Amino acid sequence: MFYRKTVTLKDGRTCLIRHGTEADAAAALANFIRTHEETDFLASYPDEITYTEEQEAKMLKDKAESPWDAELLAEVDGRIVGLAGIDRIGAREKARHRANFGISIEKAYWGLGIGRALTQACLACAREAGYVQVELDVVAENTNAIALYESEGFKEYGRNPLGFRSRVSGFCELVLMRREL
Secondary structure (H helix, E strand, O other): OOOEEEEEOOOOOEEEEEEOOHHHHHHHHHHHHHHHHHOOOOOOOHHHOOOOHHHHHHHHHHHHHOOOOEEEEEEEOOEEEEEEEEEEOOOOOOOOOEEEEEEEEOHHHOOOOHHHHHHHHHHHHHHHHOOOEEEEEEEOOOHHHHHHHHHOOOEEEEEEEEEEEEOOOEEEEEEEEEEEO
């Protein structure tokens, strides 16, 4: 799925939000690993990430060619600083109206508006793909992310008290959120 938009960040710099390509594989994978090192709120630990650069390139190529999925990159000063994407929850008729949303941003770039820009870009891609609903899970302690999602129209529809198991803090509650398009 093709996407490209330049946004001005809160500090005056510009950020290019665009779809990833095969050529971005090494930088996107490095960013993915870095963001997973910087926070305990993401779904995996760096030592669990076993993707190769070749696998990342294939995933980026497949998503760029997909009418349903998207992998978007946030680029500041020519460097990838964040990733976000939508993935179809199911291909069968009963679930293909739903997409899953995920996002990660390097800690040094938090609070600049990149999360909002990536969220809005993914919602635009979801609309283009014909989805009716976008869903996400977020750790309850991640109050900044929850506030962002709520401001973009996501609503809580449930909680999973044992949905996330952190090596640092043990079990954490997941907030299940959805947004109708």
